[in-house]
Amino acid sequence: MVSKRVLSIKPSGIREIFEMATVDAINLGLGELDFEPPKEARDAYKEALDQDRNRYGPTKGIDPLRRLVAGKVQKYRPDITLDNVIITASGTQGTMAAFQTLFEDGDEVLIPEPGFVLYEPDSILSDAVPVPYPLDERFQPDIEAIKERITSHTKGLVVNSPSNPTGAVLTRESFQALKDIAQDHDLWVISDEVYEDYIYSGEHYSFNEIIERAVVLNSFSKSFAVTGWRIGYLTAPLDLVNYISNMQYHLVACPPTPPQFALAKVFQVQEEFIKKVVPIFDKRRKAMVDGLNDIKGFHCHMPEGAFYAFPSYSQKISSRDLARKLVANGVICAPGTAFGERGENHLRFSYAASEGNIANGLAIVKKVVESL
Numbered sequence: 001m002v003s004k005r006v007l008s009i010k011p012s013g014i015r016e017i018f019e020m021a022t023v024d025a026i027n028l029g030l031g032e033l034d035f036e037p038p039k040e041a042r043d044a045y046k047e048a049l050d051q052d053r054n055r056y057g058p059t060k061g062i063d064p065l066r067r068l069v070a071g072k073v074q075k076y077r078p079d080i081t082l083d084n085v086i087i088t089a090s091g092t093q094g095t096m097a098a099f100q101t102l103f104e105d106g107d108e109v110l111i112p113e114p115g116f117v118l119y120e121p122d123s124i125l126s127d128a129v130p131v132p133y134p135l136d137e138r139f140q141p142d143i144e145a146i147k148e149r150i151t152s153h154t155k156g157l158v159v160n161s162p163s164n165p166t167g168a169v170l171t172r173e174s175f176q177a178l179k180d181i182a183q184d185h186d187l188w189v190i191s192d193e194v195y196e197d198y199i200y201s202g203e204h205y206s207f208n209e210i211i212e213r214a215v216v217l218n219s220f221s222k223s224f225a226v227t228g229w230r231i232g233y234l235t236a237p238l239d240l241v242n243y244i245s246n247m248q249y250h251l252v253a254c255p256p257t258p259p260q261f262a263l264a265k266v267f268q269v270q271e272e273f274i275k276k277v278v279p280i281f282d283k284r285r286k287a288m289v290d291g292l293n294d295i296k297g298f299h300c301h302m303p304e305g306a307f308y309a310f311p312s313y314s315q316k317i318s319s320r321d322l323a324r325k326l327v328a329n330g331v332i333c334a335p336g337t338a339f340g341e342r343g344e345n346h347l348r349f350s351y352a353a354s355e356g357n358i359a360n361g362l363a364i365v366k367k368v369v370e371s372l
């Protein structure tokens with residue numbers, strides 16, 4: 001009845017938990033900000049509608065927004081221009097367009113495990129083989145393990161920093177090692193940098209630095225709290241941009257027009273918004289990690305970025321069963337295995353939640369876990 005293609009991808013392990021939740025459950029599972037977008041952005045969207053920006057636009061996005069994005073990215077690589085930029089209908093769609101453009105039958109794509117939920121299905125839907133690589137105890141990519149997995153079929157290396165689900169930020173050493181691997185083995189780096197602005201310690205290293213062999217995925221979803229607007233962007237080498245754009249045409253024709261005009265108008269507000277939000281998240285991060293480390297059997301590494309904590313636990317229960325038990329007791333979090341098998345014995349908590357909800361939610365987690 002349906003295609004083998006759709007049957008080849010698994011349903012989301014996060015959705016299952018959300019579907020079990022009651023309306024009053026404390027949500028520590030959110031992958032989006034618990035703030036509204038800045039007022040200037042909302043006003044600019046309304047203005048775009050009233051100024052008749054309601055029609056199809058260019059497949060690569062409107063030039064004023066592409067130019068602003070290029071300006072932001074130039075700090076990593078000064079020769080990037082608007083010609084390297086494609087505005088996408090979200091990071092999710094940009095990821096698919098990049099995978100479908102680069103990979104085909106027989107290609108192998110190295111993906112982090114635990115890692116974000118798109119990389120495995122997008123590889124499979126591009127007829128490529130996802131090859132998971134492990135992370136070390138600080139959730140940095142295991143460089144030796146990556147090297148061991150490289151074959152003559154390896155074409156892509158997916159990197160995600162700051163990471164969902166681990167919150168880890170690549171160190172300078174990891175960044176350099178990954179760049180060397182890409183260079184030495186002639187790989188494409190697909191770098192998902194959608195949490196670029198959420199760094200609490202360390203620094204963001206961007207694969208825009210090696211744009212000759214990278215597609216860098218980004219999004220306005222998290223940086224402007226506009227997950228529902230479905231607007232992202234990517235940067236790629238000039239000779240790849242037209243191919244990705246051609247693929248994008250067949251996926252969405254063009255990214256949505258009104259939010260592009262809105263974001264072009266208020267682009268500079270982003271910096272101010274992030275300056276306000278990041279210290280709030282930093283405080284929550286500490287409350288979350290302290291609370292988790294206070295639970296018997298739990299161990300939580302301090303995440304350096306994004307807004308997730310990814311504790312391990314020693315209790316003998318699968319992460320799926322534990323997450324189901326927690327949601328039955330009124331707390332939503334994601335099972336570690338939603339991010340691959342190496343996520344077993346972990347849970348993912350989001351601190352895109354008020355300090356009150358973090359405290360109340362973790363009190364329930366402690367009670368449930370310690371009574372196991």
Ligand SMILES: Cc1ncc(COP(=O)(O)O)c(C=O)c1O
Binds near residue numbers: 218
């Ligand atoms: C690591 C990562 N990449 C990409 C995305 C996709 O973001 P969007 O499609 O909203 O731009 C997300 C969303 O949660 C994410 O966590």
